[in-house]
Amino acid sequence: MLLNVHQLTAGYGGEAVIKDISLAVKEHEIFGIIGPNGSGKSTLLKCMYRGLPAESGAIEVEGRPLSAFSNKELAKRIAVLPQHTETTFSYTARQVVELGRYPHQGGWFNNAKAEDKRIVDEAMQETKVEAFADLPMETLSGGEKQRVLLARALAQEPQILLLDEPTNHLDISHQMNLLNTLREWTSSKKITVVAILHDLNMAAMFCDRLMLLHEGQDTGTGKPGAVLKKDKIEQVYSASVQRKSHPAVPSPLITLTPEPGPGMDEAAIDRMEVERSADLVKITSGDYWKTFSSSIIGEGFGWHKVFVNRHVALDYNIDDARQEYIDYMKQKKIDPDEAVGMMTAARLENGRDTRRTIEGADVWVMATAGVSNALDASRAYEQHVPMEIGTINIWIFIDGRLPEAAFAQVMMTATEAKTRALLDRDIKDVVSGTMATGTSTDSLMVAATQKGMHHPYGGTATVLGRHVAKAVYDSVYNALEK
């Protein structure tokens, strides 16, 4: 282990701020320290660079006690980016970076050698601060200063970089750049990073391991996914959070949940406004519904309050259908960010809806069903039918609270019920002649108020699932009558 901390207790004026902390940082890893304000993160980091003596316990670098290193020896191994840096003299940015070479020099920096110059240049390039080289530090912005100080730490060519909130003052793009650069340096420059980070999501994405401090104690060290547990974060930070997966990388994503505002009133479904014409069916709600949808607009999970099913010609074929739909919505004075939008070539007036309010479930289903391109899913691989907007579009509104898994279960339940309606209406695959299970362009949306009755599951074994299934079956079956 490169850096070992054994049962460290330290603080100020005889009062322990961090208690019995042990950790071992491996070579070339990024080790993150997280925790609320005042939990002792900076105090722990200070001990690691000998900025604060330990009351008890020990710290070793390369197996040697920290106290055994001369200042210069230590500075060749450890560079620090502290939280607050006051520069009393007026240095230019370049002079500040040159200070980083001090531990490697025989004397002061006026005898800087070519090698030092090269390293300073490189550090300034890496942190993109060459443009401010000759400007006095005090004229730089907070983020620019931060990058110059990082260049100084880098110019020190340390094995270990200790960073106290390195992303402080940096905008999101520079935060991302810095953390990407640090990750890259762990392999290209073989450095090891210990960083205090406030942004839990950045910490999760960039750190190999995290330590979560709470009131000076380690609440657990490990991989980000293991440390950033919802219950633990809520307890340590006294905040209500949601934990999800990052949509693009395998990393947890922690989001704050604000105190609930004035919620939806009772009978949310009854208060929705329905507008019907040959061109569109539009349902408007005063409140946002949590939606899970396969639609062209408002797809995936989201929160929406306008629901549009739009009629298009059977030969509708536009390259950028999404953009065309957005333009259509704008023309109709509908905000596409607030809307779920589907399209169909089926006649909207043949659409059917079913309301079921029994056994505590309150479900409303609307379906339009065109079956010109009905097909048997098990035979679809044989077919080369051009995609038409035939389409069975189904909307399911639920006045209740559902976890995300229940949204997926409701989708399955609804799909099964839809298929049964097609079988009972004797709808055939237009190519194979076998029984159709759907059409090639069906769409489905589940919307829930996320208030009131809790429905943990949405399968057909549940009250919710049974009523969704029946309402979908009836709506699709009756819509197919025409």
Ligand SMILES: Nc1ncnc2c1ncn2[C@@H]1O[C@H](COP(=O)(O)OP(=O)(O)OP(=O)(O)O)[C@@H](O)[C@H]1O
């Ligand atoms: N020089 C000091 N003298 C006395 N008390 C101090 C000193 N520095 C910090 N403390 C106290 O030690 C506790 C931990 O502070 P520390 O700076 O280590 O917390 P932190 O987790 O880094 O907080 P933050 O997220 O706010 O930066 C705080 O209660 C703080 O007031």
